[in-house]
Amino acid sequence: MTDAAPTAAQSWKVTLPCTRAEAEALDGDIAAFALMNSPPVLMTSEAAPDDENAWRLDAYFEGEPSPAAIKLLRTLVPSAAGAKPLIEQLPDEDWVTLSQQGLEPVTAGRFHVRNLAADPERSGHINFLIEASRAFGTGQHETTAGCLLMLDRMRRIGMRFGNVADVGTGTGLLAFAALHLWPRAYATASDIDPVAVDISAQNAAANRIPLGRGQGQLALYTAAGVDHPAIATRAPYDLLIANILAGPLIELAPSLCALVDEGGTILLAGLLQEQADAVLTAYRTQGMRLAERSDRGDWPTLRLRKRPAIGWKRPRRIDRQARGEAPGFGSL
Template identity: 80%
Template sequence: MTDAASAQSWKVTLPCTRMEAEALEGDIAAFAMMDKPPVLMTSEAEPDSDESWRLEAYFEGKPGTAAVKLLRTLVPSARAAKPVIEQLADQDWVTMSQQGLEPVTAGRFHVRNLTGDPELPGHVNFLIGASRAFGTGQHETTSGCLMMLDRMRRVGMRFGNVADIGTGTGLLAFAALSLWPRAYATASDIDPVAVEISAENARANGVRLGTGAGRVGLFTAAGVDHPALIRRAPYDLLIANILAGPLIELAPSLCALVEEGGTIVLAGLLREQADMVLAAYRAQGMRLAQRSDRGDWPTLRLRKRPQIGWKRPRRFDSAERGEAWGFGSI
């Protein structure tokens, strides 16, 4: 490959389904080991068709056989399709890489992804650039969580110890700290790249890092498998914007980290998955306090029922750390 070819941008296109496209919103681990991972974008190939979607992967430099093969594993429905691989002009790459990055307003929050976008007066403004980590505010799961946090603050709810499990870009932890600035905030993700990006975003938005009040402590952890996450419990507010599968798997360990009367906000699940997720958390003593749907994506606010006598919950046992390997933030 010539130096000129290496410097050019390339696009690989594969067909996919809507379900596969939605799953890719949080899939950053597949290319995490690459120095320059591709930017993945999905769109409808045919309007109102769940089976006719497309995946476009933008590479800096011509993708090798291994990269294309790895891309295929993300969309199993395209195993018989021939990928379309094309070289792009530089100006086309700039245009395409910025598609879909319009600022998002959710309640009092305004999230912009490009430095050239102006701040919105009267709102809490965040600059969260597009990156390998999920959580720029574009997806309904993230904006749904922002709306839920805003509503909780408007009705006077107060929190002093907040955890954001599967933080992605750090946005939800930053938003919570802006609403309750004296709180202790903890944010974690299974992907170390997401934790690095969260730290960069914190500095870009003037969010203080650290373990004290009014600061965000960042940790790399699968589920809640980290001594610091357990030591800093119990939390009165825990946010988990991941996927339905790990939400169900992590229900016992997440609920064990929340104090009696505490709140859990869940997102990343589809409407048809809500009953299964709710059943898992009700079994741990949680009750549904509020539900808000944005398109096909519900956001659930749960409250931990106070218990008395022999049913009173014990503190989280560090020997029973919750793990959901292979899952990070959605």
């Protein structure tokens, strides 16, 4: 099959007025939108310099927003009940960059993630520069920060890894973090979107992450899920990270688990609290057990361990006909 991602949908922006209180209440991620395949990016800002209570909500959509999506957006800002939303079609490839500009740096454990080169580094931390781009994974999303915190904790309790994979890498941030924690590891990162893979390569250069297939280097691939010969060839992995969405996490469970060594670890994120049981069931069926769970708001991060194979209890392996893909999904 081809590695090319589907043609990206045209981007749209919906703007509604709101109050300062409503804007502050929107700090974080909105669970209702997270159930969508392509949830919008929400940004708030002051609308009038002389009125501290006048704010605006901008929602960036991949594809024309449906009436139901606009209705849901209205429920977030009740003060705009009588206002007509401003709906705009945006130039290609601009909306994610626009929505991410001016984000505050994020500190998660030993990691400090800046989105602007002008922001200072933080002493005593591992600093990354992930500038606004057309790919997701700047560290702002609760799931990305949750993964960074879990990786930090895993290192602190003495866990060691020698072969790491990051499926749905987005900007490459989680793969970079893993290589900093375990610098002698082999590392692989993939995304269905070739733009995300290109941006990950640019971010690797900006953060002095060496690219390549050797020890201490990061190999980047464009792939739907894990459907790439090199990803299978570089297996088995003792750490596999997948920060995507609940649907593809469940769909990819057999393929991801088959690539993990016995006793190895899978780190899952991108799911909501109410989706955790379904995701865990899918992975327990494949011989995984829950080792640790950490929640940030509505967003859990799951650390799973693959049970060793013992006689008839050997974990079920990947179907030979499965191609290890979940088309249309990438990192958060």
